[in-house]
Amino acid sequence: MSHHASQAQSAYSPLYFLASLGAGGLTVTFFMYLMFWVPHPGRPVPVFEDILAAFASGGPTMQAAIIAAWIGIAFFAALNLKSLGWNLAALARFRQTDAYKALRSSNGETTLLAxxxxxxxxxxxxxxxxxxFVPGLWSIVEYLFPMALVAFVLIGxxxxxxxxxxxxxxxxxGGAFDMTAHNSFAQLLPAFALSMVGVGLSAPAAMSGQTLVVGVSLVLSTFFGIAAVLYAVIAAIxxxxxxxxxxxxxxxxxxxMIIVPLTTVLGILFLRQDHGLHTAFSVHDAPGETMIFLARLLAVQVLFLLLxxxxxxxxxxxxxxxxxxERSAGSYALxxxxxxxxxxxxxxxxxxxxTAGVIAKFGAGYWSLTALAIAAQLLMIGLVLRLNKQHFGRPDHPGAAIPAE
Known part of the structure; x- marks a missing residue:
C-alpha cells in the first residue's frame, strides 16, 4: 500500500477490510487446484509432501497447475496480510475521529464487523x-487444531x-435504527462474519483424528453457523x-450478492461437519445427497447473482x-x-x-465445468487489482473521491 494520501486513507471506512478478505478468498481459489487435482491418499487435504510428489510424477499440465497454485497462494496470502495490517492501523487512527463516533450511532456501525x-x-x-509450503506440518497438526479453535473462538x-x-x-x-437507510443487504455483514468464524471452527472436525477435538469443533461451529443463519434471515427479510x-x-x-459468499462458507462448514461425523461418529451421507445439497446452494447463489x-x-x-x-469502499463487496x-x-x-458418478474426473465435461470456476476466479483477480489501483494508488482526481458509507 502506498504512503501518500490515497482514497482509502482520506475517506477511510471499515469496509476496506473487504480488500483483505478478497485477497484471502483468492488464496482459497488457488488452493482448490491442489485440493481436487493433487492426490492426497489418507488425508482430507493435500500437504507439502503430496504436492511435491504430484509435481515430480505429474505431466506438464499437472506441473503447470501446481506452479500456478503456488504462485497464486503466495501472492494473494501476502496481499491479504499486507491489507489486513494496513486496515488495522487505519482503523486504530479512525477510532480517534468524529466520523467514528458518528458511525457508532448509525446503521453503519455493523461495517465494523468487516x-x-x-x-x-x-x-x-x-x-x-x-x-x-511447510514440510512435515501434518505430523504436528493435532497440536495446531486446539490452537486454531482458540483463535477462532476469540475472533468469534x-x-x-x-x-x-x-x-x-x-x-x-426506539428510533436508533434508520429503516430508510436499511435498503440493501449491508446488514448481513455480521452474519457473514459469524459464518467465517464457523467455517474456521469446523476445520478440525474434517481433519482431526481425535474424537474430543472433532466433537468440540462440531459443537462450536454449529453455534456460529446457526447464529449466522438466524442473523442473515432476519436482516435479509x-x-x-x-x-x-x-x-x-x-x-x-x-x-x-452477499448471500453468495455466505452460502459457500456455510456449505463448506456443513461439508466439514459431515466429514467429521463420518470419521469420528460413523454417520454416513450418500454421495447423491451431497450432490443435491451442493446443487441447492448453487441454485441460491445463481439466483442472487442474477438479482x-x-x-x-x-x-x-x-x-x-x-x-x-467515483470510489466507494463497498465496491470491494463485489x-x-x-x-x-x-x-x-x-x-x-x-x-x-x-463423487456421485455423474461425470468422470478429468473428462471433457469435467474441464468444461471447471473452466467456469477458473473464469470466475480470473475475473475476480482482475477486479481486485483494478480496485486496489483505484483506492490505494495516487488519486487522479482528488475531488472525485466520495467518502464511503
Missing amino acids: APLAMAMTVNALFIVGLV VWALSLIGDFLGRVLSQ TGIAAMLQHGTARESGPTL GATVLLRQRYFDSFVFGS VCPGVALSVMLHFFINKGLV
Whole structure:
C-alpha cells in the first residue's frame, strides 16, 4: 500500500477490510487446484509432501497447475496480510475521529464487523499457506487444531461483542435504527462474519483424528453457523422490505450478492461437519445427497447473482464505481461473490458430480465445468487489482473521491 494520501486513507471506512478478505478468498481459489487435482491418499487435504510428489510424477499440465497454485497462494496470502495490517492501523487512527463516533450511532456501525470477518479469513489463509509450503506440518497438526479453535473462538467473541453493541443500542431505544437507510443487504455483514468464524471452527472436525477435538469443533461451529443463519434471515427479510419501499441504496448495491459468499462458507462448514461425523461418529451421507445439497446452494447463489446483476446494471454501478471516477469502499463487496462462486463450483463438480458418478474426473465435461470456476476466479483477480489501483494508488482526481458509507 502506498504512503501518500490515497482514497482509502482520506475517506477511510471499515469496509476496506473487504480488500483483505478478497485477497484471502483468492488464496482459497488457488488452493482448490491442489485440493481436487493433487492426490492426497489418507488425508482430507493435500500437504507439502503430496504436492511435491504430484509435481515430480505429474505431466506438464499437472506441473503447470501446481506452479500456478503456488504462485497464486503466495501472492494473494501476502496481499491479504499486507491489507489486513494496513486496515488495522487505519482503523486504530479512525477510532480517534468524529466520523467514528458518528458511525457508532448509525446503521453503519455493523461495517465494523468487516474487521473480525477479515481476521477469520486470514487465519484460514495462513492454514492453507502452512499446508502448502511447510514440510512435515501434518505430523504436528493435532497440536495446531486446539490452537486454531482458540483463535477462532476469540475472533468469534470479538464479532459477538460488536454485534451486541449494535443490537443492544438499536433494540433498547426506539428510533436508533434508520429503516430508510436499511435498503440493501449491508446488514448481513455480521452474519457473514459469524459464518467465517464457523467455517474456521469446523476445520478440525474434517481433519482431526481425535474424537474430543472433532466433537468440540462440531459443537462450536454449529453455534456460529446457526447464529449466522438466524442473523442473515432476519436482516435479509427486513432489508428486502426497505428496498421494496425505498429502492436499493446505490452505493450498497453489491451487498445484494452477499448471500453468495455466505452460502459457500456455510456449505463448506456443513461439508466439514459431515466429514467429521463420518470419521469420528460413523454417520454416513450418500454421495447423491451431497450432490443435491451442493446443487441447492448453487441454485441460491445463481439466483442472487442474477438479482444483484440486474440491480447493479440498472443503477449503472459499474460505470461509476468500477470503471468510472467515483470510489466507494463497498465496491470491494463485489469480489466476494465471484470468489465464492468459483469455490462453490469446484466443490459441486468434485464433491458432488464426480463423487456421485455423474461425470468422470478429468473428462471433457469435467474441464468444461471447471473452466467456469477458473473464469470466475480470473475475473475476480482482475477486479481486485483494478480496485486496489483505484483506492490505494495516487488519486487522479482528488475531488472525485466520495467518502464511503
